[in-house]
Amino acid sequence: MTRSLSSASAPSPSAAAAPLIEAAGLGVRRDGRWLVRNVSLSVRPGEIVTLIGPNGSGKSTTVKAMLGVLSADEGRIERRAGLKVGYVPQKLAVDWTLPLTVERMMRLVANHPRAAIEESLAATGVAHLVGAEMRNLSGGEFQRVLLARAIAGRPDLLVLDEPVQGVDFNGEVALYELIGRIRRETGCGILLVSHDLHIVMAETDTVICLNGHVCCQGPPRIVAESDEYARLFGPRARGALAVYAHHHDHAHLPDGRVVSVDTDGTVHDHLHDAACGCDGEGPSHHDHHHHHHHGGAHSHPPHGTGGEAA
Ligand SMILES: Nc1ncnc2c1ncn2[C@@H]1O[C@H](COP(=O)(O)OP(=O)(O)OP(=O)(O)O)[C@@H](O)[C@H]1O
Secondary structure, X not given: OOOEOOOOOOOOHHHHOOOOEEEEEEEEEEXXXXXXXXXXXXXXXXXXXXEEOOOOOOHHHHHHHHHOOOXXXXXXXXXXXXXXXXXXXXXXXXXXXXXXXXXXXXXXOOOOOHHHHHHHHHHOOOHHHOOOEHHHOOHHHHHHHHHHHHHHOOOOEEEEEOOOOOOOHHHHHHHHHHHHHHHHHHOOEEEEEOOOOOOHHHHOOEEEEEOOOEEEEEOHHHHHOOHHHHHHHOHHHHHHHXXXXXXXXXXXXXXXXEEEEOOOOOEEOOOOHHHOOOOOOOHHHOOOOOOXXXXXXXXXXXXXXXXXXX
16 A cells, blocks of 8 residues: 655655664554554654644654654664654643743753753744743744754754644744754754645655555655545645645744745845745645735635635
8 A cells, every 4th residue: 555656856865874763564553453554664864754644644653653652563663773852742741730931841851951952942933931931832932942842952853743733824834944944954854743734845855644554655746746645635635735845935034034045045134025925825826926815724725715815
């Protein structure tokens, strides 16, 4: 059933490096049922691998089994010796009614030096919140703190399970841009879990489409065009992956500025936010013709049914 889809374009620069983490034929069985089976995937340094799939398709289970958080019943997991992992789980078992400052949260698992804490909070755009109470943070601020905590230990591998949950659409774009920047600046590998189809793809090298098993995998554009993907997500999702990736010509800075980015990655620090169509359009007509129908919703119906478009 597993289909490996390849494109005609050159392999990603990391293709030659040994994987940081690798699963081969991974299976997890609970209560007499296989939650996932026959899952094989790897993440190499500098590579972004994104797991997509419907609710309950085994994305979190796969990630947890790869990290050793839960035990696998079949297959093989290999992690590079001494691998440092920064993990943002989908759910945190913490009582958020208790007082806990951002600074203490940053030290909860590992006692990072003050400088590392400040540096990573600054990198995720929330340095000013170091003394704030976790319970008072907005959804987007909360996710930024979790991301800061994950990068504070300078991981070789970042594992982010739905890192933009509860984050508004602009915040979502900014967070994905930030994750891309972390990859470029630190060279770490990133394993991302998402069920958002339209936006996660901008910087992803490999998309793995899960549905209890690996349904298909490959570069985003190729996956988006595959029949397996259309069967899993329906024909309306088809354009979603590809279109965003095609027009990745600008970046959103944490302070809200939009800068243009050349195809070679050069950033130009001039504003052209009036020309940015990223922040409210439905995915299937995200073609950068600069029309502005701002639906504003987190999940965009492909044809503007939730927005002002009649
Ligand atoms: N410990 C467990 N025991 C039994 N079933 C489990 C256990 N953990 C998860 N499941 C089930 O396994 C399936 C896969 O769950 P998982 O959390 O991996 O899905 P997911 O793809 O991450 O979903 P979502 O998009 O909703 O987060 C679900 O049907 C879930 O109910």
